[in-house]
Amino acid sequence: MDGSNIYPHSLEVARQNGELELWREDMRQNGACVKAIDEAIRACNYERYHYKFIDAVNTVVGKFGFERVTRTLAGAVAGSYNDGRFSSENRQWTQRFGIPSDRRSEFVFDTHRYVLDGFISSVRKAHVEMLAQEVGQYEKSHRVAERNRLTWYHNDFGVFVPNTGVSEERLLERYGEIMEKKAERQSVLAQIRAAREVPAKPREPKRDKKREGEER
Secondary structure, three states: OOOOOOOOOOHHHHHHOOOHHHHHHHHHHHHHHHHHHHHHHHHOOOEOOEOOHHHHHHHHHHHHHHHHHHHHHHHHHHOOOOOOOOOHHHHHHHHHHOOOHHHHHHOOOOOOHHHHHHHHHHHHHHHHHHHHHHHHHHHHHOOOOHHHOOEEEEOOOOEEEEOOOOOHHHHHHHHHHHHHHHHHHHHHHHHHHHHHHOOOOOOOOOOOHHHHHHHO
């Protein structure tokens, strides 16, 4: 599942635009995501106060996608923004999501907030790693000039990593641009395939004008 069915607006906006069903479905998905995160965190608690967060991250992201998971976690922090158990970095990260104030009550976790904060940091790290791979592969395949690249290839680990000073937001922006280009290309290819599938009109037999004249 990806984040394509996310509805980011308030209940008031949903009512005004006749989009209540989209709002309701988004709320249901948020609730399911919260529950899945709580369960995944409990499952990765292999020793008291010790968690293998990467296992939990892979579980919930595999089911809901990064967009839903990050937005759900951001909603939890936004709903308790002044809670010092969330790091200042994670609180600042939350601001870019613009969670409507009337929707923050949807993101209530059973997980202790210190633990949830650690999980959020792990999700963000995994998200940056994913973005770096996608952006890096694109930059390599399209032979983007070194000075314009956001990533470089780490030979020791066999992965792309962000260049120094490249933020998560910048990677996300470039990733969005790449996805748009891919979608446009897929749309063009689909149109070409559809055109090829349209059966050609049968040609009318060529008339022999000389013979027609003789017959007259």
